[in-house]
Amino acid sequence: MENVLGDLDGxxxxxxxxxxFLCFRDWQSLSSCSRSLANSDLRRFVLSEGVLRVPPPxxxxxxxxxxxxxxxxxxxxxxFLPYMKPTLLNCITTIKVPRTGMHLLNLLRGLxxxxxxxxxxYPYWTPTDNEPEPDEYVINVAAVxxxxxxxxxxxxxxxxxxxxxxxxxxxNEILSRKWYLRILDLGETDVIHLAPLAMLPHLQSLSVRRxxxxxxxxxxxxxxxxxxxxxxTRVVDFSALKTLSRLETLDISKNWxxxxxxxxxxxxxxxxxxxxxxxxxxxxxxxxxxxxxEILHLQNTRLTDLEFATNLPNLTYLDIxxxxxxxxxxxxxxxxxxxxxxxxxxxxxxxxxxxxxxxxEPPVNYEWLGxxxxxxxxxxxxxxxxxxxxxxxxxxxxxxxxxxVSTRGHTIPMEHRVPSSFLKCVSRQGEVRSLELPPLTNYxxxxxxxxxxxxxxxxxxxxxxxxxIVALGEMPALTRLSMSLPxxxxxxxxxxLEGFIQLTQLELLDVLFExxxxxxxxxxxxxxxxxLPDRKKRQIARRHKDHQTSFECLLQLTELEELSLAGRxxxxxxxxxxxxxxxxxxxLNATKVEDATPLASLTRLEMLDLGLTPLTxxxxxxxxxELQSIWIPQAVDCKVLxxxxxxxxxxxxxxxxxxxxxxxxxxx
Numbered sequence: 001m002e003n004v005l006g007d008l009d010g011x012x013x014x015x016x017x018x019x020x021f022l023c024f025r026d027w028q029s030l031s032s033c034s035r036s037l038a039n040s041d042l043r044r045f046v047l048s049e050g051v052l053r054v055p056p057p058x059x060x061x062x063x064x065x066x067x068x069x070x071x072x073x074x075x076x077x078x079x080f081l082p083y084m085k086p087t088l089l090n091c092i093t094t095i096k097v098p099r100t101g102m103h104l105l106n107l108l109r110g111l112x113x114x115x116x117x118x119x120x121x122y123p124y125w126t127p128t129d130n131e132p133e134p135d136e137y138v139i140n141v142a143a144v145x146x147x148x149x150x151x152x153x154x155x156x157x158x159x160x161x162x163x164x165x166x167x168x169x170x171x172n173e174i175l176s177r178k179w180y181l182r183i184l185d186l187g188e189t190d191v192i193h194l195a196p197l198a199m200l201p202h203l204q205s206l207s208v209r210r211x212x213x214x215x216x217x218x219x220x221x222x223x224x225x226x227x228x229x230x231x232x233t234r235v236v237d238f239s240a241l242k243t244l245s246r247l248e249t250l251d252i253s254k255n256w257x258x259x260x261x262x263x264x265x266x267x268x269x270x271x272x273x274x275x276x277x278x279x280x281x282x283x284x285x286x287x288x289x290x291x292x293x294e295i296l297h298l299q300n301t302r303l304t305d306l307e308f309a310t311n312l313p314n315l316t317y318l319d320i321x322x323x324x325x326x327x328x329x330x331x332x333x334x335x336x337x338x339x340x341x342x343x344x345x346x347x348x349x350x351x352x353x354x355x356x357x358x359x360x361e362p363p364v365n366y367e368w369l370g371x372x373x374x375x376x377x378x379x380x381x382x383x384x385x386x387x388x389x390x391x392x393x394x395x396x397x398x399x400x401x402x403x404x405v406s407t408r409g410h411t412i413p414m415e416h417r418v419p420s421s422f423l424k425c426v427s428r429q430g431e432v433r434s435l436e437l438p439p440l441t442n443y444x445x446x447x448x449x450x451x452x453x454x455x456x457x458x459x460x461x462x463x464x465x466x467x468x469i470v471a472l473g474e475m476p477a478l479t480r481l482s483m484s485l486p487x488x489x490x491x492x493x494x495x496x497l498e499g500f501i502q503l504t505q506l507e508l509l510d511v512l513f514e515x516x517x518x519x520x521x522x523x524x525x526x527x528x529x530x531x532l533p534d535r536k537k538r539q540i541a542r543r544h545k546d547h548q549t550s551f552e553c554l555l556q557l558t559e560l561e562e563l564s565l566a567g568r569x570x571x572x573x574x575x576x577x578x579x580x581x582x583x584x585x586x587x588l589n590a591t592k593v594e595d596a597t598p599l600a601s602l603t604r605l606e607m608l609d610l611g612l613t614p615l616t617x618x619x620x621x622x623x624x625x626e627l628q629s630i631w632i633p634q635a636v637d638c639k640v641l642x643x644x645x646x647x648x649x650x651x652x653x654x655x656x657x658x659x660x661x662x663x664x665x666x667x668x
Contacts, residue, residue, distance in 0.1 A: 092111050092113060092114060093113050093114060093115045093116060094114075094115065094116040094117075094118075095108065095111070095114060095116070095117055095118075096117075096118040096119070096120045097117070097118075097119060097120070105143075105144060105147045105148065106147060108147075108148060109147060109148065114148065114150070114151065115150070115151065115152040115153060116151070116152065116153035116154075116155075116183075117144070117148065117151055117153070117154055117155070118153075118154075118155035118156075119139060119155070119156050119159055137160065138160045138161065138162055139156050139159055139160065139161045139162070140161075140162050140165055141154070141156065141161055141162065141163050141165070141166060142163075142165035142166045142168070142169055142196075143165065145166075145179055145181060146169065146173075149178065149179050149180065150178075150180050151180060151181055152180050152181060152182045152183065153181075153182065153183035153184075154181060154183070154184050154185070155183075155185040156185065156186060156189060157185045157186065157187040157188050157189065157207070158187070158188040158189065159189060160189070160190060161186065161189050161190070161191060163191060163193070163194075163196040163197065164196055165196075166196035166197070166199045166200070167195070167196045167199065169199060171199070179200070179202075180202075181200055181202070181203065182202065182203060182204040182205065183203075183204065183205040183227075184197075184200070184203055184205070184206050184207070185207045186206070186207060186208050186211065187207045187208065187209040187210055187211070187229070188209065188210045188211065189211060190211075190212070191208065191211050191212075191213060192211070192212050192213060192214070193213075194208065194213060194215075194216070194218040195217075195218055197218050197221070197222065198218055198221035198222075200222070201221055201222060201223070201224070202224055203222050203224065203225060204224055204225060204226045204227065205225070205226060205227035205228075206222070206225060206227070206228055206229070207227075207228075207229040208229065208230055208233060209229045209230070209231045209232055209233070209251070210231070210232040210233070211232075211233055212233070212234055213230070213233045213234060213235060214233070214234040214235060214236075215235065215237070215240075216230065216235055216237075216238065216240040216241070217240055218240075219240040219241065219243055219244060220240060220243050222244075223243060223244070223245070223246070224246060225244050225246065225247055226246055226247060226248045226249065226269075227247075227248065227249040227250075228241075228244070228247060228249070228250050228251070229250075229251040230251065230252055230255070231251045231252060231253040231254050231255070231274070232253070232254040232255070233255060235252075235255055236255070236256055236257060236258040236259070237258065237259055238252060238257070238259070238261065238263055239259065239263050241263050241264070241266070241267060242263045242266040242267075244267060245266070245267075245268065245269065246269055247267050247269060247270060248269050248270060248271045248272065249270075249271060249272040250267065250270060250272070250273050250274070251274040251275075252274070252275050252278070253274050253275060253276040253277055253278070253297070254276070254277045254278075255278060255279070256278075256279040256280070257278055257279065257280045257284075258280075260282075260285065261275070261284065261285075261286060261287075262285075262287050264286060264287065264288055265287040265288060265289045266289075267290060268289055268290050268291075269290065269292065270288070270290035270292070270293050271290075271292050271293060271294050271295070272293070272294060272295040272296075273288075273290075273293060273295070273296050273297070274295075274297040275297065275298055275301065276297050276298065276299050276300055276301065276319075277299075277300045277301070278300075278301045278302070280301075280302055282302070283302045283303075283304045283324065284301050284302045284303045284304065285303075285304065285305055286298075286303065286305075286308045287308060288308040288311060288312065289311060290311075290312070291311065291312070291313060291314060292314055293312050293314065293315055294314055294315060294316050294317065295315075295316065295317045296312070296315060296317065296318050296319070297319045298318075298319060298320050298323060299319045299320065299321040299322055299323065299341070300321070300322050300323075301323055302323070302324055303320065303323040303324060303325055304323075304324045304325060304326070305325070305327075306320070306325055306327065306328060306330040306331060307330055308330075309330040309331055309333055309334055310330055310333045312333075312334060313333075313334075313335060313336060314336050315334050315336060315337055316336055316337060316338045316339065316374075317337075317338065317339045318331075318334065318337060318339070318340055318341070319341040319342075320341070320342050321341050321342055321343045321381055322343055322381075322383065328342075328364075328365075328366075328368060329365070329367075329368050330368075331368045331372070332367075332368035332370075332371035332372075333371075334372060335371070335372075335373070335374070336374055337372050337374060337375055338374055338375060338376045338377065339375075339376065339377040339378075339379075340372070340375060340377070340378050340379070341379040341381070342379075342380060342381070343380070343381040343382065343383045344364060344380060344381075344382065344383060344418055344422070344438075345383040346364055346418055346419050347415050347416065347417065347418065347419075348414040348415060348416075348417040348418070348419055348441040364422075366421060366422040366424075366425040367425055368425075369422060369425040369426050369427065370425050370426070370427050371427065372426075372427055372430065373427045373429040373430045374430055375426070375427060375430045375432055376430070376431060376432060376433050376434065377432070377433065377434040377435075378426065378432055378434070378435055378436070379435075379436035379457075380418070380422065380435075380436065380437055380438060381436075381438060381459065382416075382418055382438040382459070382460075411462055411464055412439045412460065412461075412462050412464070412465075414441060416439065417438075417439045417440060417441045418437075418438045418439065418440055418441065419440070419441050419442075420440040420441055420442045420443065420444070420445050420446075421445075423440075423445035423446065423448065423449070424445050424448065426448070426449065428448070430452075431452045432449050432452055432453060433452055433453065433454040433455060433477075434453075434454065434455040434456075434457075435449070435453060435455070435456050435457070436457040436459065437456070437457070437458060437459065438459050438460060439458075439459075439460050439461060439462075439465055440465075442468075443465070443468040443469050443472065444468075444472065446469065446472055446475075447472045447473070447475075450472070450474070450475040450476070450477065450478070451476070451477060452477055453475065453477050453478050454477050454478065454479055454480060455478075455479075455480040455481075455482070456469075456478060456480070456481055456482070457481075457482040457483070458481075458482070458483045460486075461483055461492075462492060462493075463492060463493035463494075463495065463496055466494075466496035466497060466499075467496045469496075470496050470499030470500065475502070476502065478500075478502065478503070479502060479503055479504045479505060480503065480504065480505040480506075480507075481500060481503055481505070481506050481507070482506075482507040483507070483508055483509070484507075484508075484509035484510050485509070485510045485511055485512075485537075486510075491512075491513045491514055492511070492514055493514075493515075494508075494511070494514050494515060494516065494518045494519070495515075495518050496518075497518045497519060497521075497522065498518045498521040498522075500522065501521060501522065501523070501524065502524065503522050503524065503525060504524055504525060504526045504527065505525070505526065505527040505528075506519070506522060506525055506527070506528050506529070507529040508528075508529065508530055509529065509530075509531055509532075509533060509534075510531075510532055510533065510534045510537050511530065511549075512532065512537050512540060512541055512549065512570070513544075513547055513549060514549065515550075516530075516549060516550065516551065516553045517550070517552070517553050518553075519553045519557070520552075520553035520555075520556040520557070521556075522557065523556060523557065523558075523559065524559060525557055525559060525560055526559055526560060526561045526562065527560070527561065527562040527563075528557065528560055528562070528563050528564070529563075529564045530563075530564065530565055530568065531564050531565065531566040531567050531568070531587070532566070532567035532568050532569070533566070533567055538567060538569050541569050541570050542569060545570075548570040549570050549571075551571060551573070551576050552576070554576045554577060554580075555576060555579060557580070558579055558580060558581070558582070559582060560580050560582065560583055561582050561583060561584045561585070562583075562584065562585045562586075563577070563580070563583065563585075563586050563587070564586075564587040565587060565588055565591055566587045566588070566589050566590055566591075566609070567589075567590045567591075568590075568591050569590070569591065569592060570592075571588070571591045571592060571593070572591070572592040572593060572594065573593075574588070574593050574595060574596060574597075574598045574599055575598040576598075577598060577599065577602065578598040578599075578601045578602075579601075580602060581601065581602065581603065581604065582604060583602045583604060583605055584604055584605060584606045584607070584626075585605075585606060585607040586599070586602070586605060586607070586608050586609065587609045588608075588609060588610055588613060589609040589610065589611040589612050589613065589631060590611070590612040590613070591613055592613070592614060593610065593613050593614075593615065594613075594614050594615060594616075595615075595620060596610060596615055596618060596620055596621055597620030597621065599620075599621055600620060600621045600622060600623070600624070602624070603624065603625065603626065604626050605624050605626060605627050606626050606627060606628050606629070606649075607627075607628065607629045607630070608624075608627060608629075608630045608631070609630075609631040610630070610631060610632050610633070611631035611632065611633065611654070611655075612633065613633060614633075615632065615633055615636055616633075616635065616636065617636060617637065618632065618636055618637075618638070618640055618641065619640065621640075622640075622646060623646040623647070624646070624647060625646070625647075625648060625649070626649060627641075627647055627649060627650055628649050628650060628651055628652070629650070629651070629652040629654065630650065630652070630653055630654065631654045631655070632653065632654075632655065633655070634655045638653050638661050641653050641661075642662075650662075
């Protein structure tokens with residue numbers, strides 16, 4: 001079992017990891033509930049050989065107590081570590097400690113296999129009125145490494161840190177003790193100067209994302225770097241990158257560039273490059289000489305030329321949305337490309353010739369798509385999508401009235417649609433399984449992909465779009481359909497959905513006042529998402545309570561295994577779900593469900609989310625033998641869920657703020 005226990009931290013139940021490792025299917029006598037009891041020989045064995053999470057000790061009363069007066073160190077030394085068997089110490093490779101836990105580092109020296117250390121927020125202090133917030137504890141990186149010289153990974157992101165002490169550590173001490181640190185995460189910290197990192201020449205991964213770092217000159221002293229994240233910094237000159245011949249992963253997103261990026265041509269080992277949302281006064285040109293590059297993100301930049309693509313034979317992922325690229329013919333050289341994201345300025349012509357014809361972009365040549373024989377996922381976007389949608393979508397609810405205006409005749413004008421010619425150019429030798437599309441002028445070319453197309457996502461749609469797709473005839477491979485509506489009260493006609501009888505997955509986000517009855521015809525559905533993630537939609541629902549959606553169609557969907565009604569402030573009656581005997585995962589968070597009794601019939605439930613609901617009790621659910629995880633409001637008494645007989649597999653009882661009652665004993 002050595003080195004298999006994983007993380008020992010404040011948010012992990014390690015017994016769950018042990019059970020997962022043992023691949024145990026029958027949890028009747030091996031539940032993490034009431035874990036202080038050993039009811040079987042196997043349970044006693046696991047409890048004697050495994051490491052259970054030890055919760056942080058209570059903070060000393062009073063905020064003015066000094067760090068030295070906190071009982072943390074003695075608490076762990078007296079109640080935990082003495083009872084750990086020596087063989088068990090070899091299993092712990094990763095530990096997360098509270099930021100207040102600098103005392104603990106001396107204790108951690110006794111863990112010979114410790115390789116990774118992360119500091120995390122201490123969640124058990126809640127300020128009361130008139131109480132000042134405690135001072136942030138500063139983490140001394142040099143002190144950590146001196147105490148734990150064999151540490152390979154250190155994560156101090158989003159904390160107050162100090163690096164300057166590294167420069168005062170004698171170099172002979174570093175050499176004699178053989179510091180092993182290879183991964184350092186300084187993201188979202190207050191670090192400004194990286195010069196002290198020159199004392200760590202063997203670093204292989206460094207993150208300074210979202211910091212005020214302005215210069216990268218220290219990189220000359222870090223020749224072994226393989227991963228570097230300098231996104232959202234104050235760096236404007238990236239010339240120091242040229243020394244990193246081993247660099248494989250680089251993120252320079254959300255920075256302002258004052259010089260060209262020709263330095264990237266020196267990074268011949270790159271496998272992943274992310275350069276999104278780059279600000280520059282001039283157009284962006286790339287020169288890449290990294291034949292092993294596999295992933296490339298360039299969206300939202302002033303990129304104008306794709307000639308670099310001819311030297312990337314192993315590229316599998318490319319995102320060039322919202323760039324200034326004109327000629328895309330070089331993409332034909334990407335023989336290994338599997339995922340492509342791009343946009344188009346093309347628009348259809350108005351149907352009425354008497355109307356003023358807008359100035360249209362010249363036709364775009366998509367013949368290069370025919371060379372991408374390994375393409376599996378294509379996502380096409382409309383350029384200036386938000387401008388288009390604001391022209392054709394309006395809120396149709398009378399704010400002072402009580403009626404909702406149905407817009408079943410709503411259509412998307414032709415000038416706001418995209419020509420579908422690019423679909424005719426997609427390679428027939430490949431297997432395009434996933435398409436994401438803007439509204440098209442004509443959906444007929446979809447039939448060319450009908451034998452392989454598994455997932456279709458529509459970015460903007462109306463009943464006409466659905467009707468056209470249904471009219472194409474049988475599409476046997478299409479089993480998943482994803483759509484969402486904009487944050488308005490516009491009502492769409494869902495009747496064409498009745499024709500998608502073969503669907504097994506449907507994601508229909510932000511539908512509010514629509515008639516959902518056509519969904520009852522989709523009897524093969526195994527997964528249905530009807531969530532309201534948009535807060536504006538929820539506000540509209542609250543303002544117009546007299547026009548709530550009917551969910552009667554759910555009575556017919558008895559094959560469902562996953563259902564999400566998250567955020568549906570218009571859903572209250574859980575009895576509609578009582579016949580879904582195959583249900584395994586159910587999201588009812590942020591709904592108005594007040595009585596969970598009907599859910600007792602869902603005997604196959606493995607995951608249930610009832611968080612942020614008005615529930616006050618779970619007494620109506622006496623038994624769920626398959627349930628593993630559940631989210632409930634904080635006020636709900638969770639004692640019933642600790643019954644080993646009726647809930648033998650439960651390993652997580654979550655309340656808001658990530659409190660797992662199995663290790664907090666319902667104390668916050």
